[in-house]
Structure formats: structure tokens, C-alpha cells
Amino acid sequence: MLNDDFACLFDCAGDQLIEIPFTTSTADKTFIGYPYPMKGGPDGLLDVWDCEFEALYREGESGARFMILSIQTWATGRPAPLRTLQQFIERLKQYNDVRFARCSEIAAWCDDAAKN
Amino acid sequence: MWTEIKPQQQAKWPDGVRLPIIISVHHQSEEAAYVFEDGQVDPFDYGERQYGGRRGAWRLLEIMTKHDVRGTWIVCGATLEKYPAISRAAKAAGHSFAGHTYEHEMMCNYPAKEELRLIRKTVSVFEDLLGEHLRGWRTCFASHNTIDILLEHFDFEWDASMWNDDLPYVIEGHGRRLLEIPFSSYSDAAIAVLITKPFPPSPFCTWSTNTPRFIWNTLKAQFDALYARGATKPVLMPLTVHDFIVGRPSRCKILDDFIAYAKQHEGVVFTTHDEAGAWWWKNYAREPTTPSAVLETS
Numbered sequence: 001m002l003n004d005d006f007a008c009l010f011d012c013a014g015d016q017l018i019e020i021p022f023t024t025s026t027a028d029k030t031f032i033g034y035p036y037p038m039k040g041g042p043d044g045l046l047d048v049w050d051c052e053f054e055a056l057y058r059e060g061e062s063g064a065r066f067m068i069l070s071i072q073t074w075a076t077g078r079p080a081p082l083r084t085l086q087q088f089i090e091r092l093k094q095y096n097d098v099r100f101a102r103c104s105e106i107a108a109w110c111d112d113a114a115k116n
Numbered sequence: 117m118w119t120e121i122k123p124q125q126q127a128k129w130p131d132g133v134r135l136p137i138i139i140s141v142h143h144q145s146e147e148a149a150y151v152f153e154d155g156q157v158d159p160f161d162y163g164e165r166q167y168g169g170r171r172g173a174w175r176l177l178e179i180m181t182k183h184d185v186r187g188t189w190i191v192c193g194a195t196l197e198k199y200p201a202i203s204r205a206a207k208a209a210g211h212s213f214a215g216h217t218y219e220h221e222m223m224c225n226y227p228a229k230e231e232l233r234l235i236r237k238t239v240s241v242f243e244d245l246l247g248e249h250l251r252g253w254r255t256c257f258a259s260h261n262t263i264d265i266l267l268e269h270f271d272f273e274w275d276a277s278m279w280n281d282d283l284p285y286v287i288e289g290h291g292r293r294l295l296e297i298p299f300s301s302y303s304d305a306a307i308a309v310l311i312t313k314p315f316p317p318s319p320f321c322t323w324s325t326n327t328p329r330f331i332w333n334t335l336k337a338q339f340d341a342l343y344a345r346g347a348t349k350p351v352l353m354p355l356t357v358h359d360f361i362v363g364r365p366s367r368c369k370i371l372d373d374f375i376a377y378a379k380q381h382e383g384v385v386f387t388t389h390d391e392a393g394a395w396w397w398k399n400y401a402r403e404p405t406t407p408s409a410v411l412e413t414s
Contacts, residue, residue, distance in 0.1 A: 002163035002322075005171050005365070024164070024322045025364045031327065040327030048366050051328040055365035055372070059175075067365075 005056075006064065007110040018107045020068070026052045027070040032081055045076075046084045053092065066106060118263055118289025127283065127350055127399040134346040134383025135339075135353060136392050139187030140214075140254070140276070140299065141176050141206075142358040145169030145199065147192045147220035148256075164322050165360040169199040172363015177206055179368055183375045185386035186210050188276075190254045190356075193218040193238035200245050207246060212388035214252035214276065215239060221256060228261040232269055239270070252276060252389050254299075263287060267294055274393045276354075283352055284396045295393050303356030307334045308367055331370045336377065343381055352392070 001021040010017045024030050026048050032038040040047055049069065056065045076085050092098050129136060145168040150161040180187060189206045191213060196203050207213070215238040217223065223231050235253070242248045253270075255262050255277040266272050267290040274284075274295040281298045288294075305311070308331050310324040335355070342351040355374075357363075362371055378384050 002160065003166040003170055005167075021163075023167075023364065025325065026366060030322075030325050039325065040330060044327040044329075047327045047329045051369040052364075052366035055369040059365070 006066070007106060009110065009114050018110050020103050020106055020110075022068045022070055024070070026067075027072075028075040028081060029070075029072050032075050032078075033072075042080055042084075045081055046088060049084075049088050053088075057095075057098070066101070118267055118287045118294075121286040121288050121293065121400070123286075123399040125399060127396070129350055130395055130398075132383060133385050133395070135343050135351055135378075135381070136385050136387045136395075137339075137353040137355055137378060138297070138387055138389055138392055139180065139185070140303075140354065140356045140389075141173070141180075141187055141189045141211075142216065142305075142356060143168065143173050143189055143191045143195055143199075143202065144216060144220050145173075145192075145195050145359060147194055160322055168359030168361075168363050169195060169202070172359040172361075172368075173199070173202045174205075175363050175365070175368050176357060176359060176371070177202065177209065179372050179375070180211075181209055182372070183379065183386075185375060185379075186212070186388055187386065188212040188214055188252065188389045190214045190216045190276075191242075192216045192220050193241035196241050196245055203246055207248065212252070212390040213242065213246070213248050213250060214254050214389065215242060215250050216254055217256050223255045223259045223262055224257045226259065228259070228265060231259055231261060232265050235265065235270065252393075263294070263296075264289065267292060274389055276389055283350060284393065286397075286400060295396060297352075297354075297389050297393060297396075299354035299356060302334065302338050303354075304331070304358055304361045304367070305356065307331050308361050328366050328370045331367060332373065335370070335374050339374070339378055343384070346383070 001019055004021045007018055007020045031044050056067050059065050146162050146165040149165050150158040189211050218234045218238045242250050251273045253272050253275050258277040266275055274297050276297045278296055278298045284295055284297045286293055286295055342353050345351050
């Protein structure tokens, strides 16, 4: 789903499903996919990711937040955007309260939160 | 039929107001979601837009609250029915309201009778759910009948549907007057994303999307030009943000930064259509000063 910032728990037909939404607003293919030209030039992706991170990091002071980043092998896998991703990850690693997580870990946290 | 009334004196804002900025929050969420030829709603586009009601509108309200600024919430009737809590929170925070049709119908495609019905329906939703008697209206793509319908059948004090000027102007018809407060295409719908036909514009994105820096550059260019001009002439900056577009974190940061930047300038006032409209009516001082006064004397 594209309709939220945070995971939610669906009750469906006697079973449950955790939905972890994503967004195209920060996806690499939105900015560097065909048709060209890429939006914002070579620095465009970093601009998008930096702004998204800064907004969510600030909001994270008062509530649970996660940032989801959709990247394609054929898009960010190219040398220039790959360097952008490296720079972005290096910057985030300087924060001791930012964690890189798998969707399964996010789902586990949500499952715990729903039970407690 | 209606005619435009010229001000009786050199139009200006109150002393100390050099550049009023009116933030219009378009709270329409999924109302305008793309519908395929077979009548099914596109689930991808629906989800992108539904973000507006679920999250985006709350984030916009939070940022405006953080900066202690008020604006006008332009809300569809159906959106108010689905997400009443956000409009009630915006009302409690002192924002103004305008109707934005019921399900974001493009009025230019509707006959006058249906347009009238949809405006009435929207007005009644505001009264029922928000206790709000609407003073303003912004239609979705005005028809040739819109202004006549507003004048003849409603008591709106202002309309903000037109794109044809930089400053407000008064129109008269059907025995009363209405203030038109135009807006411009310098809004998020034009600078942050481009929602086009064919849809989607490519297999790789929902909409054609610009970077936050592009949005910032565009807003700043418009602001700087208006602020400079405002030293000698009346100016107005309409700033339209949609819940599902600028409500996203990366774009909301630009709104956050822009408000902070603008507030550093002396004479910049973030205001509402209600307040700016009341200021502008004073330029017609030799004439009755409010629409209701016109009604009483006409």
C-alpha cells in the first residue's frame, strides 16, 4: 500500500497480516527512471532522501517513525546513483539512534506492539 | 450575469502588511483518484491519494501549528465525511474553511443544475459535521456557470476559484457582491508533481515528480519577486498545498523551511481568505463594506 507512513495490522478471515506501506515519492525510479531526463540532475536523489530523512527524524523525536526506500537494481545500481546511496548510508550511520532494518524486523516490532 | 466593480481608491493592504501569504490546504485525499475506462478505480493512484487523509493532512496541520500560522482548509464534502477529525482539529486551531465540491467533481464538465446540487450538498456537510457555515468557496475547475450560481443561490462572501489575476476583485450580480480572491498555478500540484494523461506518465512512477529542491527554488523565486514588488505595490502570494502531495515528509520539509524563511521578512503575514478578504473589502470604502450590507441596501 501507498497510503500511510506506518505499518498497520489487518484482520482478515481469521488470520492477520501486517501491512508495511511504501512510497513512490522517494523511490529511485521516480526520479531517474525512463523517460529521461532524470529529475533534479545527479544530486536529485540525495536531495529527496535527505529531505525525507530530516522530516522523519525530527518527527521521530515524538513518535515511532520509519523511512522506507525503494531502489531498483537497474536504477540505483548504476554507478552515479550507487555513489549517492553510499553517501546517504554513510551519513545515516553517523547517527547512533538510526537503525537499518528488514521488513521482517519492522513487522516483528509491530506484532509485539499489537500484542502489548 | 455579473460585472466587475472597480475599487474606489488605490487598493492596498492594512499598514504593516507588505506581503500576505494565504496557504490553502487542499484536503481532498482520494476523491480525485483515477478511474479506468471500465469504471474501476486505479488502486495505486487511490492509495497515493488516500495518504492525504490518513497522514498528509495531519502533517500539514502540525507544521503550520509549529510556526503558529493559519491558513484556509479547502475541503471536499466527502473528505470531511470520511476524515472529520482532521477538519475539527484544524478548526480548533483557528484555520478558515472553504468548500471544494463534494467528490472533487470537475465542474467545467457538469451542467449548472448538477453543479448547484453538488455545492448545496457540500455546504450541508460542513454545517452538519463541522458546525461551519461556509463563507468561502473554491470549486474544482470552474464552469462558465460557477460565479452566477454562487451569487444567485448562496451567501458566500468570497470565491477563490479563478486563475486570472494577482489580486482580489469584487464582482456584482443577482443583487449582491462577491469577492474573488484568485490563485495561481504556483502550487504543489504544478511544481511538486504533474498528474497527466496518459496516466501514469511512465511505467516507473505514479506521477511525474520533482525534487524538493525544485519546489524550494520555485517557491522562493515567487516569494522574492512578490516581496520586492510589495515595497511599492499591493501583492498577494497564494500557496496551495494538497494533503496527498506536500503531505509527504520530503515535500513537507520544504513547506516547513519556506514558512521559516518567509517569516524572517518584515511585513510578511500568513493569513486566511476570510481575513485577507475583510482587508480587501476596505478598498471599497465608499461602497458597502460587506456582502451582507450590500444585500440590505440593494
